[in-house]
Amino acid sequence: MFRGFRVNIFCCNKRKCEFVAIMSTCLVIVIHSILLVVHLKTYSVISVRSLGDSNFELLDSNFEPLDINNKSKLSDFVFSTKHNQILNRLTPVKENKDIDTHLQFISNENSSSKFSTTEELKPGEEFMNLKDKHYYGGKSDQNKHGINKGLTNGPNFTRSLPDAIIIGVKKGGTRALLEYLRLHPKIRATGPEPHFFDRNYEKGFEWYRQHMPTSTKGQLTLEKTPSYFVSTGVPEKVYTMSKMTKLIVVLRDPVTRAISDYAQLASRRPNMKTFEELAFVGNRTKLVDTSWPIIKIGIYVQHLTKWLEYFPIRQFHFVSGENLIKEPAYEMKLVQEFLDLEPFINDSYFSFNSTKGFPCFKKQPNSSKIHCLNTDKGRLHPDLSHSVIKRLRDFYRPFNARIYQITGHNFGWT
Ligand SMILES: Nc1ncnc2c1ncn2[C@@H]1O[C@H](COP(=O)(O)OS(=O)(=O)O)[C@@H](OP(=O)(O)O)[C@H]1O
Numbered sequence: 001m002f003r004g005f006r007v008n009i010f011c012c013n014k015r016k017c018e019f020v021a022i023m024s025t026c027l028v029i030v031i032h033s034i035l036l037v038v039h040l041k042t043y044s045v046i047s048v049r050s051l052g053d054s055n056f057e058l059l060d061s062n063f064e065p066l067d068i069n070n071k072s073k074l075s076d077f078v079f080s081t082k083h084n085q086i087l088n089r090l091t092p093v094k095e096n097k098d099i100d101t102h103l104q105f106i107s108n109e110n111s112s113s114k115f116s117t118t119e120e121l122k123p124g125e126e127f128m129n130l131k132d133k134h135y136y137g138g139k140s141d142q143n144k145h146g147i148n149k150g151l152t153n154g155p156n157f158t159r160s161l162p163d164a165i166i167i168g169v170k171k172g173g174t175r176a177l178l179e180y181l182r183l184h185p186k187i188r189a190t191g192p193e194p195h196f197f198d199r200n201y202e203k204g205f206e207w208y209r210q211h212m213p214t215s216t217k218g219q220l221t222l223e224k225t226p227s228y229f230v231s232t233g234v235p236e237k238v239y240t241m242s243k244m245t246k247l248i249v250v251l252r253d254p255v256t257r258a259i260s261d262y263a264q265l266a267s268r269r270p271n272m273k274t275f276e277e278l279a280f281v282g283n284r285t286k287l288v289d290t291s292w293p294i295i296k297i298g299i300y301v302q303h304l305t306k307w308l309e310y311f312p313i314r315q316f317h318f319v320s321g322e323n324l325i326k327e328p329a330y331e332m333k334l335v336q337e338f339l340d341l342e343p344f345i346n347d348s349y350f351s352f353n354s355t356k357g358f359p360c361f362k363k364q365p366n367s368s369k370i371h372c373l374n375t376d377k378g379r380l381h382p383d384l385s386h387s388v389i390k391r392l393r394d395f396y397r398p399f400n401a402r403i404y405q406i407t408g409h410n411f412g413w414t
Helices: 002-010 014-044 083-089 125-132 174-181 196-203 205-210 226-230 234-241 254-268 275-279 300-308 321-326 328-338 386-407
Strands: 045-050 056-059 102-107 119-121 140-142 148-152 158-160 164-168 187-189 220-224 246-251 316-320 350-353 358-361
Touching (some): 164 226, 164 234, 174 328, 196 205, 226 300, 246 328, 254 275, 300 386, 321 328
Parallel strands (some): 164 246, 187 220, 246 316
Antiparallel strands (some): 102 119, 140 148, 148 158, 350 358
């Protein structure tokens, strides 16, 4: 009877009836798929950004920070609301020797049929690609250039363009400085280098902001990309973002900096020419080859002059790369002053590791756990002859003298 009723209502003949049945089934499938996608997008995936063993943030599927006290949101996941317990439920964060930021993309345990795999993302590249796909809105405030300074993601969280940038120099000790600065509760810093002003500028400031960590009111946002110091056009672009940006430069003896840079390159390219072959030109004259980027980076005054066309010298802070190793707490005191921060990072955070020959640090002064930078920081340098070193020192001396004058600081490079 029911069959007859359906046929009477929808179908004039059998073929038409079959057609209606197929179309209805398709419609139901499409509606289900849409609902599934909406559900997945909204609830089923979260990411976790680990900032260290006890420090991390949870982001929802739109990469909005999750308020972990908001149980209604978390109830979508089978997680305990305690930080460590949440972390324990993830596949272990891959040992991160360089304490860079790691992201993990995990499935909602409630919806294993939808996402059955756990995908681990590498820091940096993958993190950025993934985030490119997402955009989240929110209230924003604009600076005088019309660029949004901050984007509000709820009552407490904001992603802000950086207040300060460690712009250089490559192999100066920039990673150490950034990791030390992270110890300060008023500082939020990116792990990977965003390379916004030298490689990703065309992606726009919104892209840049997405790569900044979340921060709360009163916290400073920071990033480090050492190539900014020497890259053409970067000073103007940073100025366009904000002429108030504070600029930090870690300067290291340009001779040891060049050797360090070479050691890094050579470690990746086994058949590389020797340092001497690359650093000098002319068989007899043996002039220093200023076109070799490794040499060119060390002519600090040339690069700084370009920055000074846009920023006054008072907006820079120069850290001695050598002293950052000898007296990290003292250098940190100066940086904190420059950033108008309470002096928080002091001697009690550092512990010199004589095997490594470098300071390591604790995340809490009374903690027994000591963190050191990866072994690619503090590499063995190639042995160069005295005459090679002397020629390089003679070459850099006049440029160094100008740097001492401009910065008002004698770095003591002989
Ligand atoms: N605490 C601590 N641990 C290890 N290494 C330290 C530290 N402080 C400063 N340094 C020095 O940092 C040098 C690497 O500099 P960067 O971090 O700026 O390098 S990079 O540009 O980001 O590749 C690195 O250079 P090399 O020694 O030539 O490897 C170190 O001398």
